[in-house]
Amino acid sequence: MIKTGYGAWVRAFESERERRAAVGDPDWGRGARLPAELVRSIQKFQVGEDGDGSALRGKADLAGDPVYSEAVRLFVAEEQNHARMLRLLLEAGGAGTLEGHWSDAAFVRVRRLLGLRVELLVLMIAEVVALGYYGALRDGAGDALVREVAGRILADEERHVPFHCLRLQEGLAVLPRPARRAVTAGWRGLLACAATLVAVDHGPALRACGVGRGAFVARTLRSSAWMARAMSGGPVPAPAEAGARV
Ligand SMILES: [Fe+2]
Numbered sequence: 001m002i003k004t005g006y007g008a009w010v011r012a013f014e015s016e017r018e019r020r021a022a023v024g025d026p027d028w029g030r031g032a033r034l035p036a037e038l039v040r041s042i043q044k045f046q047v048g049e050d051g052d053g054s055a056l057r058g059k060a061d062l063a064g065d066p067v068y069s070e071a072v073r074l075f076v077a078e079e080q081n082h083a084r085m086l087r088l089l090l091e092a093g094g095a096g097t098l099e100g101h102w103s104d105a106a107f108v109r110v111r112r113l114l115g116l117r118v119e120l121l122v123l124m125i126a127e128v129v130a131l132g133y134y135g136a137l138r139d140g141a142g143d144a145l146v147r148e149v150a151g152r153i154l155a156d157e158e159r160h161v162p163f164h165c166l167r168l169q170e171g172l173a174v175l176p177r178p179a180r181r182a183v184t185a186g187w188r189g190l191l192a193c194a195a196t197l198v199a200v201d202h203g204p205a206l207r208a209c210g211v212g213r214g215a216f217v218a219r220t221l222r223s224s225a226w227m228a229r230a231m232s233g234g235p236v237p238a239p240a241e242a243g244a245r246v
């Protein structure tokens with residue numbers, strides 16, 4: 001059995017769950033004014049956040065560390081809560097959710113084929129793109145309810161990134177240093193492609209939040225530098241500091 005220090009992450013996820021319960025939901029009753037470009041964009045992200053996480057949980061269980069498995073279970077619950085909040089936000093704006101989106105179905109199918117390490121590298125691409133996206137919404141959306149929901153999701157995503165970085169650092173430690181460098185460089189290359197696709201697909205929504213396509217891609221790539229270092233052996237923020245670096 002692998003012995004790892006995920007107890008602090010379990011406690012961080014649990015205390016966040018308690019805080020969430022104490023604070024309660026945003027006030028959906030006040031409604032949201034959602035322009036069409038934001039509805040289309042949020043609908044796609046809602047599908048992306050939605051999933052039962054069973055593939056990831058199965059792979060985490062196989063890693064043989066029950067504390068890590070528990071942390072992954074709590075992580076999946078947070079992602080499901082994002083999907084729930086985005087659904088209620090769309091409802092507050094008088095819009096519905098999508099059945100599914102081809103890009104998401106393809107993403108899920110690819111991830112099923114992968115082992116835990118590669119699955120986490122792919123998942124990390126989604127997490128880092130999400131950081132840029134929810135950051136743009138929190139800071140630039142015209143509607144207060146959108147900004148609140150985006151801010152809540154962003155705070156969770158900021159915790160998810162170092163959590164995955166820690167596991168990836170352990171997973172990649174078996175590789176020689178040049179191979180680790182190649183993996184993290186390849187990861188950043190894929191991140192650039194994904195950020196570009198999202199910038200094009202969600203360009204009108206980002207524009208409405210005051211973020212140009214090029215700026216979105218550049219910002220996303222810049223934010224990934226410390227993550228690549230963390231994955232290949234650099235410092236990983238502890239749960240308490242998560243968010244300070246992202
Ligand atoms: Fe999420």
Ligand SMILES: [Fe+2]
Pocket residue numbers: 079127130156157160
């Ligand atoms: Fe996340």
